[in-house]
Structures are given as structure tokens and as C-alpha cells.
Amino acid sequence: MNLYTLLFYALAALILTATTLAITRRNLVYAVLYLVLSFFGTAMLFYLLGAPFLAALEIIIYAGAIMVLFLFIIMMLHMEKPSGGFLFWHQFIPALVISAMFLTAFGVLAGTDQAGWKPLVVSRALPKAFGQYLFNTHWLSIEIASMLLLAALIGALVLGRRIKGDPEHAPEEGTR
Amino acid sequence: MIVPFNHVLLLSALLFLLGMFCTLTRRNLVMILLGVEIMLNAASMAFIGAGLRWQQMEGQAVVIFILAVAATEVSVGLALIISVYRRTHAIDPDAQAWPAEEGSP
Numbered sequence: 001m002n003l004y005t006l007l008f009y010a011l012a013a014l015i016l017t018a019t020t021l022a023i024t025r026r027n028l029v030y031a032v033l034y035l036v037l038s039f040f041g042t043a044m045l046f047y048l049l050g051a052p053f054l055a056a057l058e059i060i061i062y063a064g065a066i067m068v069l070f071l072f073i074i075m076m077l078h079m080e081k082p083s084g085g086f087l088f089w090h091q092f093i094p095a096l097v098i099s100a101m102f103l104t105a106f107g108v109l110a111g112t113d114q115a116g117w118k119p120l121v122v123s124r125a126l127p128k129a130f131g132q133y134l135f136n137t138h139w140l141s142i143e144i145a146s147m148l149l150l151a152a153l154i155g156a157l158v159l160g161r162r163i164k165g166d167p168e169h170a171p172e173e174g175t176r
Numbered sequence: 177m178i179v180p181f182n183h184v185l186l187l188s189a190l191l192f193l194l195g196m197f198c199t200l201t202r203r204n205l206v207m208i209l210l211g212v213e214i215m216l217n218a219a220s221m222a223f224i225g226a227g228l229r230w231q232q233m234e235g236q237a238v239v240i241f242i243l244a245v246a247a248t249e250v251s252v253g254l255a256l257i258i259s260v261y262r263r264t265h266a267i268d269p270d271a272q273a274w275p276a277e278e279g280s281p
Contacts, residue, residue, distance in 0.1 A: 004178045012187045019191060019214060023198035028206055035210060042217060048178065049228050051236050054220075061243055066213065066250050073254045074206060077261055087201050088270070095200040099193045106189050110182045119177040120184070120228050125236055133233045134240065145244040152248035159255035162262075 004122060007048055015041040026086050028074045032067055039063040049120075053127040184225030191218035205260070205267045209253045216246045 015038050022034035043058040110116055125133075135142065195214030198207055220239040227235025261267055 002177060008179045008183070012183075015187070016190060016194070019194045023194055023202070023207070023211065023214070028204070031207065031210065035214070038214075039217070042221060045221065046224055049184070049224050051224050051227070051239070054224065054236055054239050057240075057243060061247060062213075062217065066247065069250060069254060070206065070210065073258065077258070077267065079261075079267055086203055088203055089201075091201045095197050098196065102189065102193065106186070110185065113182070116182040116185070116229075117180045119180055120225075121231075122178060123228065123231060125227075125233050130233055130236060134237050138237050141241060145241055148248050149244060152251050156251045156255040159252070159259050 004048065008045070011041050011045045011048065014038075015045065029071065032070050032074065036063045036067050039067070050122070050124040051130075052124065053130050178228075181225060181229040184229075185222060188218045188222040188225065191221065203268050203270065205257045205269055206254075208269065209250060209257070212249060212253075213246060216242055216249075 018034050018038035018041060022031045022038060025031040025034065039058060039062045043055040043063070046052075046055040046058055192215050195211045195218060198211030198214060200211075202208060202211070220242045223235040223238045223242070225235075227233060257267065
């Protein structure tokens with residue numbers, strides 16, 4: 001039991017607790033804030049597992065950009081409190097069945113794989129080496145991913161457009 | 177020496193299940209998207225653990241593409257939620273009178 005092991009379990013507890021709190025919050029703003037905490041824990045875990053560049057990206061993109069986007073939308077929609085509960089109770093049975101099957105399959109696979117119980121060796125992929133590897137072997141996939149992001153940009157613009165000439169969908173008091 | 181690889185896999189499996197519960201049981205379109213984000217994050221955690229296990233950078237390269245897909249998914253998904261909210265003024269997935277049924281353009 002060395003420092004790395006302790007750090008791993010502490011981070012795992014932090015991530016699981018923060019995510020559980022996030023998905024049970026009624027108020028969406030609190031849910032997003034707890035999820036930011038969970039993503040910070042995940043970033044530290046990535047650093048521990050030897051991916052410092054991805055740890056930085058996790059904070060910049062997940063905790064920074066995506067969660068702030070969620071906060072923008074939640075505050076922009078100024079939604080009223082929904083009537084009734086905040087859960088679909090009748091969805092719990094399929095969810096429980098799926099998770100039981102998933103954990104059973106996981107237990108069988110992890111139990112039969114003896115090599116998986118060897119402790120991981122500490123190593124690190126430096127950002128420079130990682131960048132060179134990425135652009136040497138996956139340059140085509142990078143281009144395809146950038147095309148995907150461009151398509152998402154155009155799609156979001158088209159979807160977010162207001163419909164003209166429809167009184168029901170007229171602009172409301174100056175939201176964007 | 178950190179921990180066995182199976183512990184990393186177990187952590188990411190539990191995180192994936194939490195995201196699945198969020199997606200399946202919450203009565204809110206925004207929370208459904210958040211659950212998908214949690215599941216993608218769990219998958220990238222498993223990939224990074226596998227990259228360390230086999231001492232290859234391939235696992236970390238996949239995480240870059242997971243990040244790109246997550247950003248795409250969240251931007252299009254939130255634009256869809258705004259579009260639905262403008263038409264129906266509800267974000268409850270059960271109470272949606274979806275645009276096609278309403279006969280709007």
C-alpha cells in the first residue's frame with residue numbers, strides 16, 4: 001500500500017460520491033456543479049494513470065467548456081418546477097436488470113483474467129511524445145474528428161435558429 | 177505499482193452504471209444528456225487504464241476522439257433541447273408533444 005494506491009482509492013471515492021450526488025440532485029445547477037467536481041477528480045486520476053495531457057484536456061473541455069455550456073442552457077431556459085417526482089420509477093426495473101447483467105459479465109470476465117490482478121506499473125506519456133504519436137499514426141482520424149466538429153457547429157446553428165413568421169414562436173423578451 | 181487493472185475497470189464500470197441510471201430514470205432532458213456525458217467519461221477512464229496496462233499510447237489516442245464525440249453530442253443535444261423547449265415549453269421527456277405530432281412546420 002504505497003502513496004499511489006492510496007491516491008487512487010481516494011480519487012475513486014471522490015469521483016463516485018460526487019457523481020452520485022450529481023445524479024440525485026433536483027436542482028440542475030447543483031447537479032452540474034457536483035459533476036464539475038467529479039470531472040476534476042477524473043482529471044487527477046488521468047494524471048495518476050500517466051496521461052498528463054489528457055488530464056489538462058479533461059479540465060479544459062469537460063469541466064470548462066461542456067459544463068459551462070450546460071449551465072448556460074439551464075439558466076437560459078428558466079424552467080419552472082416540474083409537477084410530480086423527478087424520477088421515472090417504472091424505469092428502475094429495466095435499469096436494475098441491465099446493471100445486474102453488466103456486473104455479472106464484469107465479474108466473470110475479471111475473475112477469469114488472472115493477468116488483470118497484476119498491479120499497474122507507473123509510467124507517463126509526455127505531451128510531446130503523445131502529440132507526435134497522435135499525428136503520425138492517427139492524422140486521418142483527427143481530420144475526420146474535425147469534420148465532425150464542423151458538422152456539429154452547423155447543426156447546432158440550424159437547430160437553434162428561430163422560426164420566422166410564426167407568432168407562437170416569436171422571440172421572447174430578448175433572450176439572446 | 178498503483179493498483180490492479182481490474183480495480184480501474186471496476187471504477188469505470190460503476191461510473192458507467194451511475195450514468196446509465198441518470199439517463200434512464202431522470203425526468204429531465206438535460207439530465208439525460210448529463211448521463212450520457214458521465215458514460216463517455218467512464219469509457220475514457222477505462223481506455224486510459226488499458227493504455228497504462230499495456231504500456232501503449234493507443235488508449236490515450238482513443239480518448240481524444242471520445243472527447244471530440246462528447247463535445248459534438250452535447251452541442252447538438254443542447255440545441256435540440258432548446259428547439260423542443262421553444263415549441264412545447266417543457267423539458268419532461270414524458271410530457272413532450274413532439275413537433276411532428278403537433279403539426280408545426
